[in-house]
Structures are given as structure tokens and as C-alpha cells.
Amino acid sequence: LTAPDSMSAPLPSCVTDPLGAVASAFDAAIGSGDTAPDQDGDWGIKATLQEALDRPGVMEQIPEINAVGVDNVRPGQLVRFRCMVQDMYNPEYYVGAYKDRSTGGRWRTTKFTERISGGNSVNTGESQPDDSAERVIWERRVLYCVPIPGESSWVRRLDGAVASAPPPTPLKTHEGPAGTSTKRSRSDKDNGENSCDDARHTVDLAEYDDDDDEIARDDEDMVAKILAAAGEPKGAAAPEKAVDEKAASSNPVAKHPRADHATCPPASIVPEAAESMDESLNLPLGAADVADGLPRACPAIVKVYESEDALPVKLNDVLELVGVLQIEPTLSDVAVSNDDDPQQAAMAAAAAAVNGDPATSGAAGLAAAFADFMMDEDRAHNPPTSVVPRFHAFIARTSSARTFAVLPTRPNPRPTHADEGAIEAPAEIRTALIQHLAVPLGGDVLAAEYVLAAIVSRVHTRTDSLALGKLSVTLMGVPEGGDLPRNLAAAIADIAPYVAHLPLSIAGLNARSWTPKKDYGVNRLRSGPLQLAPGTVAILDETALTSGQLRETGVRNVQALKQLVQLQELEYDFQYHQMRMPVDLPVVVLTSAKQGDSVVQGGECRVPLRMVKDTRVAEPLDPVMAKTMRRFVARAWGSDHSISEKAGKEIESEMVAARQGERKATEQEFHRWLTIARLCALSSGETDLTVKHWKHAMECERKTEERLRLM
Numbered sequence: 001l002t003a004p005d006s007m008s009a010p011l012p013s014c015v016t017d018p019l020g021a022v023a024s025a026f027d028a029a030i031g032s033g034d035t036a037p038d039q040d041g042d043w044g045i046k047a048t049l050q051e052a053l054d055r056p057g058v059m060e061q062i063p064e065i066n067a068v069g070v071d072n073v074r075p076g077q078l079v080r081f082r083c084m085v086q087d088m089y090n091p092e093y094y095v096g097a098y099k100d101r102s103t104g105g106r107w108r109t110t111k112f113t114e115r116i117s118g119g120n121s122v123n124t125g126e127s128q129p130d131d132s133a134e135r136v137i138w139e140r141r142v143l144y145c146v147p148i149p150g151e152s153s154w155v156r157r158l159d160g161a162v163a164s165a166p167p168p169t170p171l172k173t174h175e176g177p178a179g180t181s182t183k184r185s186r187s188d189k190d191n192g193e194n195s196c197d198d199a200r201h202t203v204d205l206a207e208y209d210d211d212d213d214e215i216a217r218d219d220e221d222m223v224a225k226i227l228a229a230a231g232e233p234k235g236a237a238a239p240e241k242a243v244d245e246k247a248a249s250s251n252p253v254a255k256h257p258r259a260d261h262a263t264c265p266p267a268s269i270v271p272e273a274a275e276s277m278d279e280s281l282n283l284p285l286g287a288a289d290v291a292d293g294l295p296r297a298c299p300a301i302v303k304v305y306e307s308e309d310a311l312p313v314k315l316n317d318v319l320e321l322v323g324v325l326q327i328e329p330t331l332s333d334v335a336v337s338n339d340d341d342p343q344q345a346a347m348a349a350a351a352a353a354v355n356g357d358p359a360t361s362g363a364a365g366l367a368a369a370f371a372d373f374m375m376d377e378d379r380a381h382n383p384p385t386s387v388v389p390r391f392h393a394f395i396a397r398t399s400s401a402r403t404f405a406v407l408p409t410r411p412n413p414r415p416t417h418a419d420e421g422a423i424e425a426p427a428e429i430r431t432a433l434i435q436h437l438a439v440p441l442g443g444d445v446l447a448a449e450y451v452l453a454a455i456v457s458r459v460h461t462r463t464d465s466l467a468l469g470k471l472s473v474t475l476m477g478v479p480e481g482g483d484l485p486r487n488l489a490a491a492i493a494d495i496a497p498y499v500a501h502l503p504l505s506i507a508g509l510n511a512r513s514w515t516p517k518k519d520y521g522v523n524r525l526r527s528g529p530l531q532l533a534p535g536t537v538a539i540l541d542e543t544a545l546t547s548g549q550l551r552e553t554g555v556r557n558v559q560a561l562k563q564l565v566q567l568q569e570l571e572y573d574f575q576y577h578q579m580r581m582p583v584d585l586p587v588v589v590l591t592s593a594k595q596g597d598s599v600v601q602g603g604e605c606r607v608p609l610r611m612v613k614d615t616r617v618a619e620p621l622d623p624v625m626a627k628t629m630r631r632f633v634a635r636a637w638g639s640d641h642s643i644s645e646k647a648g649k650e651i652e653s654e655m656v657a658a659r660q661g662e663r664k665a666t667e668q669e670f671h672r673w674l675t676i677a678r679l680c681a682l683s684s685g686e687t688d689l690t691v692k693h694w695k696h697a698m699e700c701e702r703k704t705e706e707r708l709r710l711m
Contacts, residue, residue: 067159069295083145096138147297426685440487442611472587472603506548566602
């Protein structure tokens with residue numbers, strides 16, 4: 001394939017060398033004068049970069065870090081990061097500018113970097129200012145961001161296709177081949193060679209001596225050794241977990257095998273460990289399976305330079321970032337004591353795991369080692385960059401989990417989530433979607449239609465007690481212990497960008513909180529499987545649930561699931577108080593129950609499953625049809641609806657008749673009927689709710705009622 005002329009044209013310098021552009025803009029604005037910069041600013045670099053990104057073909061050449069892999073990102077390269085805000089740290093104060101005496105007193109800036117150096121922050125030869133150097137302190141916001149949980153692999157492939165990965169040039173310059181380290185010795189530092197390699201600033205303005213500098217690098221190497229002990233090269237983003245098959249079948253966040261093209265990443269947890277590596281990294285669903293050569297996604301600590309007024313951000317928001325990724329040995333700036341006990345304990349646990357100690361062997365021991373390392377607040381907030389890199393955002397905007405699937409490379413916000421332009425043959429596309437979803441459901445077209453309605457549903461209005469627009473569907477009579485849940489999750493992930501398949505079990509519900517919980521010991525928000533981005537399709541799988549006793553944690557988790565289904569809210573545990581957070585997660589519940597004894601109750605629609613054939617994995621979609629179906633679903637999810645005056649009067653008359661019939665319809669039923677009719681219109685590619693859509697919705701409800709009577 002030949003690249004378009006716009007993509008083959010030379011890229012602007014602010015794209016090819018963003019940190020150099022920052023240094024040049026700062027020099028042009030400040031010059032060599034003696035006056036310190038009076039206030040923080042970007043010196044026009046954001047506007048220049050935005051203008052460059054708006055040019056045709058430029059945005060497409062900027063790689064997304066989790067699509068190409070962080071190890072393939074060149075030092076100082078401009079990259080994108082698609083992520084969810086998992087936690088929000090306190091603002092960070094840093095040395096934003098200082099007077100470099102080695103250059104005759106010229107002012108330098110450290111903005112958009114972690115190290116005190118100008119231009120490209122890697123090996124520039126510039127020294128760290130001494131204590132007497134003039135400096136200016138600025139402030140930046142710090143967010144802990146994770147790859148969007150449940151991301152379908154086709155989304156990352158889409159990003160990887162538009163920006164091919166550069167030649168591998170890992171930033172972990174302190175790490176050599178497996179089992180070796182290129183960390184410099186003390187004698188090297190004493191010789192004063194390559195002093196710029198050790199130049200760094202501290203966000204709390206504390207001055208560290210050489211011993212503390214060594215401790216920071218020891219932390220980095222110690223974590224790398226823990227990861228290497230698990231069979232990973234030093235600096236790997238996250239180790240593979242050996243998950244016991246028996247534990248996986250009963251754990252709500254256990255990995256499940258699936259077909260090659262299935263793209264719903266299930267949740268993951270290390271069994272028999274107080275805290276797994278994924279939990280230490282606060283990945284809500286654990287590390288997703290790596291499909292077909294895709295790099296393993298990793299979290300990042302994001303430094304944002306826009307104010308709260310300019311960029312309002314809250315927990316679980318989806319962010320689209322353009323900036324610079326930094327992974328360097330001296331960035332683990334942690335105020336640790338000289339007491340080596342925590343390190344020794346962690347290394348002892350890792351050694352026991354590697355040596356096969358029955359008490360701490362395998363993945364559980366390795367997870368315990370890393371968890372011990374992260375039990376210190378400073379370490380928890382400043383983990384080694386080989387595990388959690390730092391991302392400095394030049395441009396940031398909040399977005400939607402569904403927007404990326406439709407417009408993954410657009411730099412500018414859009415007024416709606418829906419793509420522009422008319423949809424050709426919407427009836428055929430809707431039929432193809434229903435047929436695709438019916439395959440794992442054993443050919444049940446009615447159940448597939450309800451699942452499609454749930455996928456495109458979203459909360460459009462909230463009142464004190466209602467979340468209007470939501471639609472949760474419970475499929476009853478699902479065969480126990482079969483492949484239907486995984487097959488359905490894979491089929492949904494083929495057309496929706498984010499899907500969370502959550503198997504329920506007594507052990508899993510008792511194991512830990514499924515909702516976020518504040519840990520004041522390390523001042524972090526501990527994640528849970530239900531901390532998901534808005535628009536993520538949640539599949540609650542009860543088919544493997546067996547009899548047992550729920551403990552206090554399990555009872556709270558079941559209550560949280562009911563609250564999610566009924567109110568689209570979750571309670572976050574801040575220890576001293578509970579805070580209800582609004583969410584927007586389409587829910588599909590799968591249960592083997594044939595009556596009303598489902599664990600997760602309160603959903604709008606209960607649909608008995610009628611399979612006419614065995615469940616199977618849906619056939620891989622044709623690329624052109626797959627793109628069309630995904631755009632169709634995204635547009636339906638993001639569109640608003642309207643009701644004409646004529647249709648409104650006819651629908652109102654039918655509601656009045658239903659209210660006066662033998663079985664008087666309730667207000668809750670009216671809400672459900674209108675919601676289904678609205679979703680029927682949107683899933684047909686239309687925004688006008690007509691009498692036709694109302695009658696089709698009522699026919700679906702009639703068939704469902706008939707099935708319920710025959711159960």
C-alpha cells in the first residue's frame with residue numbers, strides 16, 4: 001500500500017522533536033535575561049502542536065503507546081495514550097525553571113519532563129543545578145491512568161495499523177540483557193563522567209545524596225528482579241500469571257481461554273495471594289490476555305499541565321492524550337529510608353517463590369513480593385518506571401470509550417459521539433448484528449435483539465431515583481458450565497470496543513471488594529472489577545455459581561451488583577464514609593435460573609433463553625462489514641431520539657389503554673416499554689421514535705411474557 005502524499009510529507013518539528021520545540025519556545029519567550037519567568041505557561045507550544053495535528057495525515061502517524069508497546073517508543077517521541085482515570089493524586093510541585101550556571105546563567109525549563117535538562121531530556125549533557133541556583137516552582141496535576149479495562153483487541157489493532165511501531169529502542173538504558181544490569185558503580189559516579197545521566201529533580205524539593213540516588217535505582221532493579229523471577233525480562237510491564245485451572249473456574253476475575261478472534265479480555269487475579277501484581281498496579285480487570293502478538297498494555301502516571309477549569313477530570317473518565325512517555329532509571333524519586341528491611345523481605349519472598357517454597361511458591365509468592373514492595377506510600381505513588389512509566393501530556397481531552405472505536409485518531413472534540421453522514425442499508429446492518437449475536441445464543445433471535453438493545457443503551461437523564469435510558473437484560477435458563485458466556489462475550493467484543501466478562505462465584509465474591517476502596521495506608525484508591533469506563537458492556541455470569549456462604553465482603557459485592565443494575569450507581573468505600581458514584585454500564589446478566597432466583601436482580605428485562613442449536617463461537621467478521629457494524633453500534637449508542645407529535649399521541653393512547661386493562665401496567669413498565677421502543681429505533685439506524693418502533697417493542701415484550709408464562 002502506498003501512503004497518501006499528506007502522510008509522506010515531512011512532519012513539523014514540534015511533532016518530530018516535541019521537547020526540543022518546548023526548549024526553543026521557552027528560550028524565545030524568556031531569552032537570556034536575568035528575570036525569572038513570572039508565571040507558568042506553554043509559550044505557544046500547545047497551539048503550535050494542535051495546529052500541526054489538525055493537518056491531514058499527521059495524527060495518524062503518532063503511535064498509541066499500548067498499540068505499539070512502550071518498549072518500542074523512542075526517547076522524546078510524541079505518542080498518544082488512550083486511558084481511564086483510575087486514581088487522582090495530590091498536585092505535584094516541581095522545579096519548572098532554573099538558571100543553568102554551566103551556560104552562563106541561561107534559564108532552562110523542565111516542563112513536560114521528569115529530569116532537569118533542556119530540549120530532549122535524554123543525555124543532553126546539561127547538569128543539575130546546585131543548591132544556590134535560582135529556580136521557579138510550578139504545579140502540575142498527577143493522575144494514575146490505566147488502559148481502558150476490557151478493551152477489545154481490534155481497537156488496539158486499529159491504532160497500531162495507522163501508526164506502525166518504530167524500530168525497538170527501549171528506554172530502559174540501565175537494563176542490559178536478561179540477568180545483567182548496566183547500572184553504573186559508585187566509582188563511575190565519583191569519576192564525574194556522564195554526570196547528566198544522574199541529573200534529576202525531586203517533586204517535593206528534597207535534596208537526595210548519592211546513597212539515596214543508589215537506593216532509588218536499587219528499587220528499580222529489585223522490582224525488575226521480581227519480574228524476571230516470574231520468567232519475564234527485566235523491565236517487563238507485568239508478569240504472566242500462572243492461574244490454576246480449578247481456581248480460574250471459581251474466581252470472578254480469572255482468565256478464561258477463548259477463540260483466537262474473540263476479543264473480550266476477561267478479568268484476572270492471582271489465586272491464593274493477598275494481593276496480585278495486577279491489583280498492586282490497580283488494573284480493574286487485571287492484565288488482559290495478549291492476543292495475536294499485541295504488546296501487553298500497561299498503566300502510566302500522567303502529568304497534566306492544564307488547570308481543573310480548563311480540563312475537568314473525574315474518576316473513570318476516558319482521556320485521549322498526546323505527549324511524551326518517559327522511562328528512565330532515575331525517575332523512581334522515592335523518599336525511602338536507608339532501612340533495607342522492606343527490600344530484603346520482598347526479595348526473600350521472590351527467592352522463596354523461585355526456589356519452590358510451598359508456602360510462597362509460584363505466582364502467589366511473586367505477587368506477595370511485589371505487594372510488599374508497594375506497601376510504602378511513596379513507593380506506591382512513585383513505582384519504578386519500568387513497571388509504571390510517566391506520561392507528560394501536551395494535549396489532553398476527555399472523551400468516550402465508544403468514540404475511539406469510531407474516530408480513534410481525531411484530535412478535536414466532537415459535539416456528539418455519533419459519526420456523521422447517512423447510514424446505508426440500516427435494516428441489513430441491524431439484521432446482521434442480530435444474527436451475529438444469535439450464534440452464541442443458540443439461534444435465539446429474540447434474546448439477541450434484547451442483547452443488542454442493551455449494547456446501544458445509555459443513561460441520558462438522571463432523576464433522584466431513576467437513571468432513564470438504561471436497559472439491563474437478564475437471560476434466564478443459560479446452560480450451566482458451558483461455553484455460552486464466553487462465546488457471547490466474544491461476539492459482543494467483535495462489535496463493541498469495551499466488554500467486561502465477570503464470572504460470579506462464592507470464592508470470588510468473598511475474596512475482595514468489587515468496587516473501589518480507599519487505602520489510607522498508602523493513600524491509594526484500590527480498584528475493583530466494577531471500576532469500568534462509561535459505555536463498557538458488563539456481562540455478569542452466574543452460570544458457574546454454586547451453593548456456599550457469602551461473608552461480609554461477598555454480601556457487599558452482591559449489593560453493589562444490584563445497585564449497579566437497578567440504579568446505575570456504585571458505592572465507593574472511603575473508609576469513613578461511602579460515596580455513591582454514577583456509572584453508565586450496559587449490563588447483561590446470564591443465569592441458569594429459570595425462575596426469579598437470580599443473584600443479581602432488579603434488571604428491566606428478563607428473557608428466557610430458547611436455544612434451537614448448540615452455542616458456538618461466532619464466525620470472524622468480514623473486515624468491511626465489521627467496520628460498518630462497529631460504526632453503526634457506536635452511532636446508535638451516541639445518538640439522541642425524538643418523538644413526533646402524531647406518534648406521541650398514539651403511543652399515549654396505547655399507554656392509557658394498558659393502564660385500564662385487566663392487568664394494570666405500572667409506571668416501571670411504561671419506562672421499560674418506552675426505553676425498548678427508543679432503542680429499537682436507534683438500533684434501526686433512526687433517531688425518530690415512530691409508531692412502528694413502538695409496535696415492534698410491544699411485540700417483543702409480548703413474546704417474552706409468553707415465554708415467562710411457559711417456564
